[in-house]
Amino acid sequence: MRGCPNRCRFCQARSQYYPLRIRKPDNLCAIAEETYKNTGYDEISLAGLSVSDYPKIEELSSRLMELFKDKGVSLSLPSIKAKSYVGNLSSIIARVKKTGLTFAPEAGSERLRQILAKDFNEDDFFSALRESFKAGYQRVKLYFMIGLPTEKVEDLDAIISFSTKVSELRREVSSRPAVVNISINALIPKPHTPFQWFKMEGPDAIKEKQDYLKKICKNRRLELNFHNRQMSFIEAILSRGDRKLSPVVLQAFKNGAKFDAWSNHFSFDAWSKAFASSGINPEDYISEKSENDRLAWDFIDFGLSKEELLGEFKKIIDM
Numbered sequence: 001m002r003g004c005p006n007r008c009r010f011c012q013a014r015s016q017y018y019p020l021r022i023r024k025p026d027n028l029c030a031i032a033e034e035t036y037k038n039t040g041y042d043e044i045s046l047a048g049l050s051v052s053d054y055p056k057i058e059e060l061s062s063r064l065m066e067l068f069k070d071k072g073v074s075l076s077l078p079s080i081k082a083k084s085y086v087g088n089l090s091s092i093i094a095r096v097k098k099t100g101l102t103f104a105p106e107a108g109s110e111r112l113r114q115i116l117a118k119d120f121n122e123d124d125f126f127s128a129l130r131e132s133f134k135a136g137y138q139r140v141k142l143y144f145m146i147g148l149p150t151e152k153v154e155d156l157d158a159i160i161s162f163s164t165k166v167s168e169l170r171r172e173v174s175s176r177p178a179v180v181n182i183s184i185n186a187l188i189p190k191p192h193t194p195f196q197w198f199k200m201e202g203p204d205a206i207k208e209k210q211d212y213l214k215k216i217c218k219n220r221r222l223e224l225n226f227h228n229r230q231m232s233f234i235e236a237i238l239s240r241g242d243r244k245l246s247p248v249v250l251q252a253f254k255n256g257a258k259f260d261a262w263s264n265h266f267s268f269d270a271w272s273k274a275f276a277s278s279g280i281n282p283e284d285y286i287s288e289k290s291e292n293d294r295l296a297w298d299f300i301d302f303g304l305s306k307e308e309l310l311g312e313f314k315k316i317i318d319m
């Protein structure tokens with residue numbers, strides 16, 4: 001499946017891979033068999049933007065398991081939507097490789113999830129989780145974002161209380177609570193999304209929020225992981241940038257910036273010096289935009305109009 005049927009307002013992938021295109025289970029099974037024959041790999045992972053939204057996910061999973069059951073090949077599913085899990089998928093998931101469960105609530109509070117337009121129902125989620133623990137899963141990974149529009153301290157508290165509830169739920173089937181890996185990224189309001197007019201919170205503001213979360217997270221079963229805030233800052237500048245950034249990119253490279261997506265190679269210093277020598281203020285690129293601004297990416301037609309995005313943006317303002 002290419003594209004995604006959901007409409008999460010922060011998500012650039014949906015617009016980048018727009019429109020939604022669905023592959024037939026016959027084709028996918030044939031590709032899986034061919035790949036197995038040619039590589040000998042022993043695990044098949046179904047990849048996509050929102051795999052559990054694939055309309056024939058149950059049929060596909062069953063057929064793949066049947067095809068490979070005598071070959072020692074396991075099937076793994078990435079982030080699963082709780083709603084799908086509550087349906088018939090749970091019996092399939094109980095049989096797939098237990099590499100750990102991944103869910104993306106994105107925000108701890110329902111209020112912020114509505115702003116994100118995240119299709120996430122807590123009742124479905126906790127039912128799904130209960131089934132997963134019964135099926136033998138022990139670890140859960142949760143993805144959250146911070147720096148969201150209108151975010152308050154209570155919303156940060158909600159990340160920890162939500163994750164604690166996830167961990168404690170396992171006590172229903174075991175004496176031990178679950179280990180919960182909490183991955184937290186700073187929101188980057190990306191082009192071609194209704195969030196493109198919002199500002200991004202800078203590294204200092206994000207650090208304050210990270211420190212607060214570390215302070216209130218006392219539970220040993222909760223493992224907090226933060227994406228490097230300076231990397232997020234540079235990513236935001238590059239993704240919201242225009243042609244004036246070209247000399248900065250070249251200068252950063254000359255200053256030693258290479259393989260920046262690898263945290264051990266990332267040099268914030270190389271970028272800071274490049275900005276300083278260019279006279280460009282990087283903060284300008286993460287600032288709020290006005291509805292009347294011409295945005296650097298407006299000329300790219302990806303299938304949805306700016307008016308549609310603006311309509312969604314206004315809904316957030318009115319919330």
Ligand code: SF4
Binds near residue numbers: 012
């Ligand atoms: S965040 Fe995931 S589910 Fe939401 S629109 Fe993007 S790809 Fe789809």
